[in-house]
Structure formats: structure tokens, C-alpha cells
Amino acid sequence: MNAPDLLVTRTSKAARTAAVLGLILLVALIAAPWWAGSADMRLMSELFLYLALASLWNLMAGYAGLVSVGQQAYVGFGGYMLFALTILGGLHPQLAVVLAAGLAAAISVPVAVLIFRLRGAYFAIGSWVVAEVFRLAFAQVSALGGGSGSSLPVGIVKSLAETRSGREALSYWLALGAGAGVVAAVYLFLRSRKGLALTAIRDNELAAGSLGIDIWRTKFLVYVVVSGLTAIIGALIFLQKLRISPDAAFSVNDWTAFVIFIVVIGGIGTIEGPIIGTLIYFALRETLADLGTIYLLILGLVAIVVMLRAPKGVWGVIRDRFDLSLFPLGYRVMPDPGSREGR
Amino acid sequence: MEWLNAVVQGVLLGGLYALFAAGLSLIFGVMRLVNIAHGDLIVLAAYLGLSTSMALGLHPLLSLVLVVPVMAAIGYALQRGVLNRTLGEDVLPPLLVTFGLSVILQNALLEIYTADPQKLSAEVMETASFSVGGLTLGVLPVLTFVVAVAAIGALQWIFYHTPLGRAFRAVSDNQDIAQLMGLNKAHVFGLAMALALAVTAVAGIFLGIRTSFDPSIGGGRLIFGFEAVIIGGLGSLWGTLAGGVILGVAQTVGAKIDPGWQILSGHIVFLLILAVRPNGLLPKVSG
Numbered sequence: 001m002n003a004p005d006l007l008v009t010r011t012s013k014a015a016r017t018a019a020v021l022g023l024i025l026l027v028a029l030i031a032a033p034w035w036a037g038s039a040d041m042r043l044m045s046e047l048f049l050y051l052a053l054a055s056l057w058n059l060m061a062g063y064a065g066l067v068s069v070g071q072q073a074y075v076g077f078g079g080y081m082l083f084a085l086t087i088l089g090g091l092h093p094q095l096a097v098v099l100a101a102g103l104a105a106a107i108s109v110p111v112a113v114l115i116f117r118l119r120g121a122y123f124a125i126g127s128w129v130v131a132e133v134f135r136l137a138f139a140q141v142s143a144l145g146g147g148s149g150s151s152l153p154v155g156i157v158k159s160l161a162e163t164r165s166g167r168e169a170l171s172y173w174l175a176l177g178a179g180a181g182v183v184a185a186v187y188l189f190l191r192s193r194k195g196l197a198l199t200a201i202r203d204n205e206l207a208a209g210s211l212g213i214d215i216w217r218t219k220f221l222v223y224v225v226v227s228g229l230t231a232i233i234g235a236l237i238f239l240q241k242l243r244i245s246p247d248a249a250f251s252v253n254d255w256t257a258f259v260i261f262i263v264v265i266g267g268i269g270t271i272e273g274p275i276i277g278t279l280i281y282f283a284l285r286e287t288l289a290d291l292g293t294i295y296l297l298i299l300g301l302v303a304i305v306v307m308l309r310a311p312k313g314v315w316g317v318i319r320d321r322f323d324l325s326l327f328p329l330g331y332r333v334m335p336d337p338g339s340r341e342g343r
Numbered sequence: 344m345e346w347l348n349a350v351v352q353g354v355l356l357g358g359l360y361a362l363f364a365a366g367l368s369l370i371f372g373v374m375r376l377v378n379i380a381h382g383d384l385i386v387l388a389a390y391l392g393l394s395t396s397m398a399l400g401l402h403p404l405l406s407l408v409l410v411v412p413v414m415a416a417i418g419y420a421l422q423r424g425v426l427n428r429t430l431g432e433d434v435l436p437p438l439l440v441t442f443g444l445s446v447i448l449q450n451a452l453l454e455i456y457t458a459d460p461q462k463l464s465a466e467v468m469e470t471a472s473f474s475v476g477g478l479t480l481g482v483l484p485v486l487t488f489v490v491a492v493a494a495i496g497a498l499q500w501i502f503y504h505t506p507l508g509r510a511f512r513a514v515s516d517n518q519d520i521a522q523l524m525g526l527n528k529a530h531v532f533g534l535a536m537a538l539a540l541a542v543t544a545v546a547g548i549f550l551g552i553r554t555s556f557d558p559s560i561g562g563g564r565l566i567f568g569f570e571a572v573i574i575g576g577l578g579s580l581w582g583t584l585a586g587g588v589i590l591g592v593a594q595t596v597g598a599k600i601d602p603g604w605q606i607l608s609g610h611i612v613f614l615l616i617l618a619v620r621p622n623g624l625l626p627k628v629s630g
Contacts, residue, residue, distance in 0.1 A: 115617075117621040120377070120438075121376075121437070124438055129610055132606075136610070137607065140603055261443075294450075297454070300445075303446075304443040307440050307443070308425070308440065
């Protein structure tokens with residue numbers, strides 16, 4: 001047999017270059033408190049938190065087929081847990097953020113059992129009902145300010161760091177860590193055995209089931225983990241805002257609509273999509289936000305056009321055109337450059 | 344007696360929710376489409392009613408003569424122009440496109456009508472009431488309920504006793520075979536959406552007469568309609584009416600216990616029914 005030597009590999013030159021550039025960028029971003037102003041840092045923190053929310057929503061909708069319009073339930077829950085655990089429980093904010101994730105994951109279990117009975121679009125609206133229940137329930141808690149909400153007391157804010165610049169740097173690093181951490185976690189998860197099962201479900205649920213993948217359990221696991229992580233992001237968002245109210249915490253526009261637009265425009269079902277989508281969304285927002293409602297009109301229109309004309313989003317177009325993958329998940333077969341026959 | 348009153352008012356309120364839900368139920372039954380912008384279309388109808396009754400000096404109920412055909416036309420155009428392209432195996436496109444549509448409608452209404460709450464003025468009818476066996480019933484809620492029953496009866500009749508209804512049922516059963524039998528499914532879907540938005544127009548006008556509205560309330564109306572559909576069972580029109588009534592009663596009885604609990608108790612009853620009877624009370628089609 002004189003078959004050419006073939007190389008089965010996951011990585012590619014583009015991916016290795018992207019990894020190196022990504023690491024350099026990450027180092028530069030970590031150093032931001034020494035080179036960026038506090039307004040820029042706040043904007044970047046917001047960008048990282050949106051990137052995290054978008055990556056998590058993408059994991060659910062793009063891979064697990066769980067299209068939720070109720071993720072604000074966990075954003076708001078995380079925010080409220082931060083306030084409750086620090087104000088009422090006397091815990092340190094950073095500990096509260098971690099605990100919020102555990103509590104959110106725990107509460108997402110019965111929620112999942114209930115709303116997993118709904119399929120497709122009905123699941124979407126069912127998740128919205130759950131978010132409404134959370135919002136109305138927290139509006140009833142008078143210890144946290146009821147419907148008008150409450151602010152994080154100065155003592156708790158000061159417990160993060162003594163100086164103002166120290167607090168700004170810390171909350172920036174937390175946001176950066178959350179954004180980069182979530183993207184990395186999603187990437188590693190999708191490369192794992194469970195991630196492979198999830199990708200199989202995405203591609204064909206029936207076929208995946210017949211190969212022995214427990215579809216319900218895989219989706220359930222994704223839902224619970226995403227809920228917990230979303231609560232961390234929610235806690236960090238409201239650690240930056242320092243003020244929470246039921247309407248802000250459980251806002252469907254802020255925590256779900258924008259996130260969906262980010263993922264759809266960037267490219268659903270890819271890891272790169274939410275990253276590109278977040279950059280496009282912030283670029284649009286910074287240039288068009290003065291237009292007020294017109295800006296949201298344009299955003300809605302862009303999302304519809306993308307969904308109808310290029311359902312794989314901006315990244316999908318780039319990938320199809322240049323056969324590029326910065327976060328390689330699948331294996332590819334190529335001639336082995338190390339052997340002469342492979343040429 | 345107070346509790347009985349709460350229940351009766353809840354039943355009547357359920358009529359309004361059934362009107363919210365009937366359009367959703369119809370389009371789900373025909374083409375398995377869930378329209379996230381449904382609530383915003385209800386609000387759009389209320390604003391159209393406001394504009395026509397202000398411009399022409401009409402009673403809001405008379406403005407229906409104009410609003411119903413306009414909404415039906417919007418529905419047909421929307422279905423043929425946009426929504427038909429999203430239908431298929433994948434549930435994501437229709438969901439995301441109608442979600443985008445919802446944001447567009449909300450902000451367009453905000454741009455045109457501002458965020459100020461508006462109301463349709465029906466003068467004496469808003470406060471008129473009559474008493475039956477010790478209960479005082481408002482004319483408007485009773486009329487809303489009667490119209491809801493009539494609308495659902497009419498939809499039911501269209502569905503089972505007319506050629507149009509036969510076409511609806513045919514594409515609902517199997518789109519491809521219906522197409523082979525000479526039905527143009529794009530057109531049939533357009534007609535279904537037109538009919539759904541005609542009912543939505545009625546819902547919007549009654550909503551506007553009953554309470555004040557602003558561009559942001561669409562999401563809440565969608566949720567009420569959706570809960571009525573699920574409680575009643577997917578695809579069953581009379582089930583939808585029953586679902587609306589259950590939701591309405593849950594809300595008024597909840598409000599009787601504690602005014603802050605009105606909406607919350609409706610959601611809780613919905614979740615309870617989902618837990619015990621996931622297919623609703625009178626299911627027709629599987630989700």
C-alpha cells in the first residue's frame with residue numbers, strides 16, 4: 001500500500017496564530033489598569049460581561065437547542081444574591097459572587113424539570129415566564145427594597161479595596177476574568193466528550209439519541225451549568241452598578257434581547273460568533289446610541305436581515321469563505337507535511 | 344360573596360386573555376409558528392384604534408371596522424414577506440425573527456406615540472354596570488367575554504365548516520401533501536396569519552378600552568396569551584378559552600389575597616398546571 005501519510009489533527013496554522021495573538025491581547029488587557037482611563041475600563045468591563053452572557057446563551061441556543069428568552073432570570077438572581085448575601089448575610093462580595101452561582105444552579109434544577117416539558121418556541125416563552133416569576137417574587141422582598149430596589153452600602157463596596165482606583169482595577173479584572181474564563185470554559189467543554197455529545201445533538205437529535213446519547217440529561221446539564229455561570233455574570237454586573245431593582249435586574253431587553261442580537265449577528269453555534277457579535281454590538285452602540293429608539297430599530301432590523309440572509313452570521317460568512325477556525329473543535333484530515341508522499 | 348365576585352370578575356377577565364391567545368393558538372395550530380411579536384401586535388392594534396378614533400372621531404368599537412382589515416392586511420403581508428421564509432425544521436429562525444420584529448415594533452411605537460400611557464375612551468360604556476343576583480357586573484367586561492366566546496366560536500366554525508378551514512387543517516396535517524393537492528401553502532399561511540391578526544385587532548381594542556397602554560406592555564400580553572394557550576392545550580381553541588378563564592380567575596383571586604400577588608399568582612397557577620398536566624387541559628396537537 002502506498003497511500004499518502006495522512007495527518008489527523010485538530011489544530012491549524014490559523015488557530016495557532018490566533019492563540020498566540022489571543023494570549024498577547026489577554027496580557028495587554030490584564031495590564032489595562034496601567035494604560036487605560038477609568039471610562040475605558042468601565043466600557044471594556046461591560047464588553048467582557050456581555051461577551052460572557054453571549055457565549056453562555058450561544059452554548060444553550062446554538063448547541064443544546066435550548067432557545068431561552070429568560071436568561072435574565074439568572075442575571076437578576078445572581079445580582080440579587082450578591083446584594084442579599086452581602087447586606088443580609090454579611091459575606092464578602094467575592095464569596096457572595098461564587099455562592100450566587102451555586103444557588104442559581106440549585107434553583108435551575110426544578111426550573112429545568114418544569115420548563116423542559118415545553119418544546120422549541122414554547123420553551124422560550126416558558127423561560128420568560130420563569131424570569132417574570134423571579135422578578136415579581138423579588139419585588140415582594142421588602143428587605144431588599146421591594147419594587148424600588150436597593151443600593152450596595154458603602155462599607156461593603158469598601159471591603160473590595162480601599163482606594164477608588166483599586167476597586168476599579170479589581171472590578172475590571174473580575175469582568176475580564178469572567179469574559180475570558182467563560183469563552184475558555186465553553187471551548188474546553190465543547191472539545192470534551194460531553195461537548196461532542198452536545199454537538200451531535202445539535203446536528204441531529206434523532207441520530208444522536210440512537211447512538212446512545214442521553215439527550216435530556218445532556219441538555220439538563222448544560223442548562224444548570226449555564227444558569228450558575230450566568231448568575232456569576234449577573235452578580236458581577238450589579239457589583240459594577242452598585243444598585244439593583246427588579247426591573248433592571250430582570251430586564252428582558254438588557255440581558256436577553258441584546259445578547260440574542262449579539263449571537264445572531266456574530267454567528268450562532270460557533271465560539272467565534274459571540275466574540276465578533278459583541279465587538280459589532282459595542283461598535284454600533286458607541287456610534288449610534290445617540291439615536292435612541294432608532295438605534296434599537298436598526299439593531300432589530302439588522303438581526304432579522306442576518307437571520308434571513310446569512311443565518312450563520314458574520315462569522316459563518318467568514319468561515320465559509322476562508323475555511324477558517326480560530327477555536328478548532330473538529331478533527332480534520334490533511335496530508336502530513338512531514339512525509340514526502342504527503343506532498 | 345366577595346370571593347364569588349372575584350371568581351366571576353376573573354372569568355370575565357379571562358375573556359380578554361382568550362382574545363390575546365386565540366391568534367397564537369390559531370397560527371400554532373396551522374403552521375407550528377410561535378410569534379414572539381404577538382403581544383406587540385396587540386399593542387399596535389390598540390394604537391391603530393387610538394389613531395383612527397381620534398382622527399375620525401369614532402367610538403373605539405366602531406374603529407374596529409377599519410382596524411380589523413388593516414391588521415389582517417398587515418398579517419398577510421408579514422407572513423408572505425417575512426415569516427414564510429423562516430418556516431422549516433429549525434425552530435430558531437422564526438423565533439429570532441419574530442423576536443427582532445417585537446423589538447422593532449416596540450421602538451417604532453415608542454418613536455411615533457412616545458412612552459406616555461394612552462387609553463381608548465369609550466365614555467359611558469367604561470363605567471356602566473348592571474347587577475345580577477347580588478353581583479355587579481361591568482358592561483365592558485361582559486361584552487369582552489361575549490365577544491371572546493363569539494370570536495372563538497367563529498374561528499372554530501371557520502376551521503371545521505368552511506373550505507378555508509379545510510385548507511388550514513390540510514396544511515396543518517401535512518404541508519407537502521397539501522401542496523401536492525393544489526393548495527398554495529404560502530397563501531394559506533398568509534390567510535391564517537391575516538385571520539389571527541384580525542382577532543388580535545379585536546383584542547387590542549378591548550385591551551385599550553379596559554386599561555391604559557404604552558409601547559412596552561406587549562411582552563406581558565404575549566405571556567398571558569401564551570399561558571392561556573398552554574393551560575388550555577396546544578391547538579385547541581375552546582381549550583384556549585378555558586385557559587384564559589383559569590388564568591383570569593387565578594389573577595383576580597390572587598389579587599384578592601394580596602394586591603401585589605395578582606400577576607404572580609397567575610404565573611404560579613400556570614407553572615402548577617404545567618407540572619401536573621404538561622399537555623394542558625384539552626390538547627389537540629403535540630408541541
